[in-house]
Amino acid sequence: MDDDQQLEEALGGGPATREAPGFVFLCCQVGAEAAVKAELQRRWSQLRFAFSRPGFLTYKLPANHGLFADFDLNIVFARCWGFSLGTVRASDTESPARDVWRVYGERPCRRMHVWQRDQHPAGEHDFEPSITPAAREAHAAIRKACPRPGELAAEAHNPVAPAQRGEMVLDCVLVEPDVWWVGYHRAWEPVSCWPGGIPPLRLPPHAASRAWLKTQEALSWSGLPMPRGARVVELGSAPGGSSQALLARGLEVVGIDPAAMHPSVLGEVGFTHLRRRVRQVRRREFRKARWLLADMNVTPNCTLDAVEAIIRYPMVHIRGMLLTLKLPEWSLAKEVPKYLQRIRAWGYNDVRARQLAHNRQEICVAALMKPFRRTPERGSPATDR
Numbered sequence: 001m002d003d004d005q006q007l008e009e010a011l012g013g014g015p016a017t018r019e020a021p022g023f024v025f026l027c028c029q030v031g032a033e034a035a036v037k038a039e040l041q042r043r044w045s046q047l048r049f050a051f052s053r054p055g056f057l058t059y060k061l062p063a064n065h066g067l068f069a070d071f072d073l074n075i076v077f078a079r080c081w082g083f084s085l086g087t088v089r090a091s092d093t094e095s096p097a098r099d100v101w102r103v104y105g106e107r108p109c110r111r112m113h114v115w116q117r118d119q120h121p122a123g124e125h126d127f128e129p130s131i132t133p134a135a136r137e138a139h140a141a142i143r144k145a146c147p148r149p150g151e152l153a154a155e156a157h158n159p160v161a162p163a164q165r166g167e168m169v170l171d172c173v174l175v176e177p178d179v180w181w182v183g184y185h186r187a188w189e190p191v192s193c194w195p196g197g198i199p200p201l202r203l204p205p206h207a208a209s210r211a212w213l214k215t216q217e218a219l220s221w222s223g224l225p226m227p228r229g230a231r232v233v234e235l236g237s238a239p240g241g242s243s244q245a246l247l248a249r250g251l252e253v254v255g256i257d258p259a260a261m262h263p264s265v266l267g268e269v270g271f272t273h274l275r276r277r278v279r280q281v282r283r284r285e286f287r288k289a290r291w292l293l294a295d296m297n298v299t300p301n302c303t304l305d306a307v308e309a310i311i312r313y314p315m316v317h318i319r320g321m322l323l324t325l326k327l328p329e330w331s332l333a334k335e336v337p338k339y340l341q342r343i344r345a346w347g348y349n350d351v352r353a354r355q356l357a358h359n360r361q362e363i364c365v366a367a368l369m370k371p372f373r374r375t376p377e378r379g380s381p382a383t384d385r
């Protein structure tokens with residue numbers, strides 16, 4: 001698809017809702033900036049780089065871009081994006097919150113999404129993206145200064161509450177403690193409903209591992225239609241946070257891992273542990289499974305080889321998958337289109353990828369076969385991304 005088609009694809013809607021700000025902002029993990037830039041260069045080459053800080057970038061849009069407020073950049077390494085309107089320097093003003101509204105102008109507004117750009121690379125110092133105390137404080141001040149409070153949604157007082165689909169959202173990114181970047185978007189996909197693209201999750205005390213967070217997020221983001229009672233196999237299941245998230249949704253889980261599962265997971269009804277490496281598992285163990293998760297600490301090609309060996313087996317019928325692909329080197333980011341193409345060639349025609357807020361240096365791929373054919377046509381045409 002060429003660049004003009006990309007823009008056309010993102011237009012949608014009627015002329016009455018066209019918007020004309022000149023810049024967009026994007027947020028990503030610290031360290032993912034080069035991957036974001038490369039994706040934009042490849043897919044949106046009319047955008048011109050303007051400014052960046054770790055985890056935050058802005059780009060100039062072409063004149064007459066015609067994008068709507070719910071535009072989807074459709075790129076893997078950006079966590080969230082929106083139109084950029086300008087900055088407020090908290091040190092230069094007595095009331096930064098009032099200045100935020102001045103920059104925002106007369107646009108309608110139902111919610112305020114306020115967050116800080118990531119302070120550390122994912123996983124460093126146990127860093128987990130969240131709506132920080134500084135962001136909560138700024139959110140409260142901006143809400144208090146709202147010139148038209150009657151327009152706000154009832155839940156707008158809650159800094160982590162997701163927006164409803166279709167709502168206009170004021171975005172305020174704390175790029176530095178005293179430099180606030182103001183923008184907006186219209187909430188549409190699940191990720192654009194979450195403040196800063198971060199789902200409102202908190203690791204529960206009973207979680208066996210932080211993989212609980214990424215599997216919860218992956219399920220919400222992907223919307224894979226896994227019915228209660230369906231069987232899921234998880235490759236790389238120990239110690240078991242991810243299996244817990246699946247079991248809590250009423251799924252039956254077969255965990256495959258040579259390492260020990262947490263005792264609390266082993267005791268759960270609906271969980272079976274095959275304490276082996278994937279290649280030591282007999283293929284018929286996969287026959288009743290319709291869904292597959294993989295979260296092994298191996299290279300992306302090793303994960304894809306292991307998955308391919310399973311799904312190509314004649315008696316195995318996997319309808320959808322959530323695959324974590326580890327990127328031990330950031331240079332592997334440029335290989336992502338090849339990984340996705342390989343998965344499409346297995347007959348999965350809806351393949352999407354995202355670096356989840358709770359992913360570390362890795363991405364999540366969601367793959368679905370629509371409609372589900374027990375014998376997929378290998379190499380059938382597929383949608384992009």
Ligand SMILES: C[S@@+](CC[C@H](N)C(=O)[O-])C[C@H]1O[C@@H](n2cnc3c(N)ncnc32)[C@H](O)[C@@H]1O
Pocket residue numbers: 208209210211212235236237238239240241242243256257258259276277278279295296297298
């Ligand atoms: C990131 S951890 C998985 C975390 C897990 N999903 C959870 O919810 O706690 C990676 C796991 O992959 C497992 N692993 C690595 N190679 C494997 C293989 N060939 N077959 C099965 N498991 C493997 C490791 O033993 C390790 O437990």
